[in-house]
Amino acid sequence: xxxxxxxxxxxxxxxxxxxEPENFIFxxxxxxxxxxxxxxxxxHRGIEKGFxxxxxxxxxxxxxxxxxxxxxxxxxxxxxxxxxxxxxxxxPRAKYIRTIIAELERLHSHSLWVGVAAHEAxxxxxxxxxxxxxxxxxxxxxxxxxxxVHYAMNTLGGVRRDMPxxxxxxxxxxxxxxxxxxxxxxxxMKTEQTFLKRTTGVGVLKPxxxxxxxxxxxxxxxxxxxxxxxxxxxxxAYGEIPFHVITAGGGDVLSRALVRSEEMLExxxxxxxxxxxxxxxxxxxxxxxxVPAGEAVSRVEAPRGELIHYAKSNGTSKPxxxxxxxxxxxxxxxxxxxxxxxxxxxxxxxxxxxxxxxSCMDRMVFVDQNKxxxxxxxxxxxxxxxxxxxx
Amino acid sequence: MEKTSEISDKLKxxxxxxxxxxxxxxxxxIFLRVKREAFRESLEYVINDLGFxxxxxxxxxxxxxxxxxxxxxxxxxxxxxxLGFSVPKEKATTRTITDLVPSAVLYEREIHEMLGVDFExxxxxxxxxxxxxxxxxxxxxxxxxxxxxxRKIALET
Numbered sequence: 001x002x003x004x005x006x007x008x009x010x011x012x013x014x015x016x017x018x019x020e021p022e023n024f025i026f027x028x029x030x031x032x033x034x035x036x037x038x039x040x041x042x043x044h045r046g047i048e049k050g051f052x053x054x055x056x057x058x059x060x061x062x063x064x065x066x067x068x069x070x071x072x073x074x075x076x077x078x079x080x081x082x083x084x085x086x087x088x089x090x091x092p093r094a095k096y097i098r099t100i101i102a103e104l105e106r107l108h109s110h111s112l113w114v115g116v117a118a119h120e121a122x123x124x125x126x127x128x129x130x131x132x133x134x135x136x137x138x139x140x141x142x143x144x145x146x147x148x149v150h151y152a153m154n155t156l157g158g159v160r161r162d163m164p165x166x167x168x169x170x171x172x173x174x175x176x177x178x179x180x181x182x183x184x185x186x187x188x189m190k191t192e193q194t195f196l197k198r199t200t201g202v203g204v205l206k207p208x209x210x211x212x213x214x215x216x217x218x219x220x221x222x223x224x225x226x227x228x229x230x231x232x233x234x235x236x237a238y239g240e241i242p243f244h245v246i247t248a249g250g251g252d253v254l255s256r257a258l259v260r261s262e263e264m265l266e267x268x269x270x271x272x273x274x275x276x277x278x279x280x281x282x283x284x285x286x287x288x289x290x291v292p293a294g295e296a297v298s299r300v301e302a303p304r305g306e307l308i309h310y311a312k313s314n315g316t317s318k319p320x321x322x323x324x325x326x327x328x329x330x331x332x333x334x335x336x337x338x339x340x341x342x343x344x345x346x347x348x349x350x351x352x353x354x355x356x357x358x359s360c361m362d363r364m365v366f367v368d369q370n371k372x373x374x375x376x377x378x379x380x381x382x383x384x385x386x387x388x389x390x391x
Numbered sequence: 392m393e394k395t396s397e398i399s400d401k402l403k404x405x406x407x408x409x410x411x412x413x414x415x416x417x418x419x420x421i422f423l424r425v426k427r428e429a430f431r432e433s434l435e436y437v438i439n440d441l442g443f444x445x446x447x448x449x450x451x452x453x454x455x456x457x458x459x460x461x462x463x464x465x466x467x468x469x470x471x472x473x474l475g476f477s478v479p480k481e482k483a484t485t486r487t488i489t490d491l492v493p494s495a496v497l498y499e500r501e502i503h504e505m506l507g508v509d510f511e512x513x514x515x516x517x518x519x520x521x522x523x524x525x526x527x528x529x530x531x532x533x534x535x536x537x538x539x540x541x542r543k544i545a546l547e548t
Contacts, residue, residue, distance in 0.1 A: 041520035046541065049531060053538060084417070214446050214494035227445075233419055233469035297420060297463060297471050299447070308447045308463060310473075325448035325498075333494050 006034055011347065013042050020358040024351075031343050036336045040329075043358055051322035056082055056156060056291055059319070064150045066324060069112065069357055072098075072105045073302035074309075074324070075154040080235060081298035081311040082156055085291050092237070094158035096278040099237040100171075101144070101153050102300075103267040103274075107178070108137040109303035110260045110267075113355045114185060117257055120349040121198040126188060133181045136174050143167050158284025168275050175268050182264045189257055199254040203338045203350035206251060213334035216327050217305020218263065219354050221247045222255035229301035241273050253353040260355075289317045302327055304355050328356045395419055395470055398441060405436055411476075421472045424459075430476045431486060437464055438491060443472060449498040451506040453534045458483050458506050478508060487513040505532040524548040 006027045013021035021042035027035035047066060051059050063078035064071045076098055083090065090098075111134040118126035138148050144167050145151035153159045189195055205215065210223040220227055228245040230238045246262045248255035291313040298309045305327035314320040331354045339350055395418050402423060403410065409429035414422040425433045437443045443464040450461040454477060461475040478485055487510040488495045499510045500519040507530035510516060518525065525548050531541050 039519075041522065044520050044522075046531070046538075049538060049541070211444055212493050214492070227467065229469065232467070294416070295422060295473075296416070297473060299469075299471065306447065306465075310448075310450045310461065310463065312452060321450070321452045323448070323450040329497060330448070330494070332497060 009344065011351075020356075022356070022358050024347075026339070026344065026347065028344055031345070033339050033342055033344060033347065036339045038332055038336065040332075040358070048322055048324060051319055053318065055289070055317045056319065057289070059322070060155060061152075064152060067326065067357055068149050069109050070105060070302045070304065070307075071150050072101050072153065073300050073307055074326075075152075076102060076236065077298045077300040077302075077307050077309045078311075079154045079156055080300070081296045081309050082291060083287075084296040084298065085294050085311060085313050086156070086287050087292075088157055088285060088287055090158040091282045091285060092279045093162075093281045094283045095237040096274050097159045097163055097283065098154060099241065100163070100271055100274050100278075101141070101151055102236065103271045104137055104141055104144075104171075105151075106267045106303045107264055108134050108141070109355075110264050111137070111182075113260055113303075113352075114257065116352050116355075117199075117253065117349070118195070120352045121195055121253075123192070123194050123198070126185065126195070129181075130185065133178060136178065140167075140171055140174050143170060155284060157287040158282070160284070162283045171271065172275060175271055179265065179268050182261060182268070186258070186261045186265075189254070189261065195257075196254065198349065199257060200250070200252060202253045202346050203342055203353050204251045205334055205338045209337050210251070210334060213337055214330055215305075215334040216330045217301070217303075217355075218256055218259045219331055219334065220305065221245065222259045223251040224249045227306075229299050229306050233299060235300060237274060240277070241270050243270050253349055256353050256355075290315065291317070291319075304328060304357055305330065326357065328354070328358065331356070395421060398466075398470060398472070401441065402433075402437075405440075406433055409433065419470050421470065422475070423472060424475045424477075427476045427478065427485075430474070431488075433474060434462065434488060434491060437472060437474060441472075442466060446492045446494050446498070447471070449495060449502060451502040451508060451532065453506065453532065455534070456480065458508055460485065460502065460508065462488070483507055484509040484511055486511050489513060504530070506530050507533065522548050 006029045009026045009028055011026060012023040023039040025037045026033050047062060050062055054062060060075060063074045066074045111130045115127040115130040141151055142148050144163055145153050205219065205223045207223045207225055210220050210225055224247050226245050226247050231245050243266050246259050246266060248259045293313055293315040295312045300307045307327055308325045310323040311319055312321040335354050339347060342350055395415060399413065399415050399421055406425060409426050411424040411426060443466050445465040447463040447465050452459040457477040457479045459475055459477045461473050464472045464474060485508065487499060497519060499513055500516060502508050503510060503516050504518045504521050526544065529544060
């Protein structure tokens, strides 16, 4: 069976499928991958250690910057953990706003993924279309929060700003046009041979493997397993909003594409429902600076799957320990499993198929700084720089 | 859905004196700390008898004299059981759980390099995240390591 020797093919850190750095060493026998070794950490910034030396309010800004795509998921997870430690419950209106932003974030994240997957499948027209439509969602987020990437909506005890009344109509209008587009993409994915031939049966993750490797999010649901933190353990306003958990049976890249696309339709209906049923009232309550000693586990369904934060407080204004596990790290073991046995040519597509987000995953302990020293600034130097710029 | 309190009762009944601390701060959350020698047995019980299949992650915490390992296990309908025990700093070793839960493979590597815990029997306990050339005895998440010192090391490696 097979050949006596295999060849090692390095992929990355300049990644073939994504714009983020990651390294995989593939051992190939002919054209077939027989082993995969991931090497992570190229964008490691030491955020967990950073949490320990900042106050809970400062950490809001840090949590926001764990990821540039799912920044809202991380802050939601963070504020939920701290609110649990403080034993406060944010006002209902704030919970609805958190939900609306979370679903808008899912829309732009999933359409980003559809674009990347289409590109990897060699279908660049679809890539261009989805990314154009994604811009409209980004514009909505900007209209609501003033920011395209770090919306900074969450704060301890609620949300930082109310949604302006005029944005309700803008959001609804955009949802109508976006829904049509998503339905069109679904139709294309299901019928276009270019796409089907490239994705059907590629990178299959069997349901039993998905469970033993603790896969999360759309990758898990594309293997037919119905798990979604929003439904299993409702947070924010999800307990009051009806929606379906989407699954598909194939476990391949096509199933992942279909699950994400149909989830976009669900997100649209969640946003509509939330806009129609959002209660009036305050959007935040004040919380104390010091947090009583305790520990909390907080979970959120980020666009890429289950996100879990663990917080341990010691009675001061800074956490004793803060742990973040982003969904991509949880999906690496199952990814390695699916890559083994696939063709080398399918590797970029399968890699992109899990929708990896490496900056999110690499957050843990230390700076991956450029070796060039002039790039390393202390906080004081940075402040000085900002001041000079302002002057 | 099986109630959180029912699960805690079962755990109490089964583990008895091996429980060091058990907290049930709210619905869907159980924090359980057991004696070090009883951890393996407790985990097997949690997986095989109580049906917790999903390992969300493992958290390592520097608690001064030792390192506390917290295994966050999730039941299908979302009860999160945090099962933990401590190992002393001078002999920070424990048996790997990768034979029971294959997905622990990366989380154990992460804790190994960040907090210096050895997982006996782990298939490949090599660095996962820290830069190449990082000194072997520097575990960044231990409390005695200061941020400035780590920054200096990062610049030199």
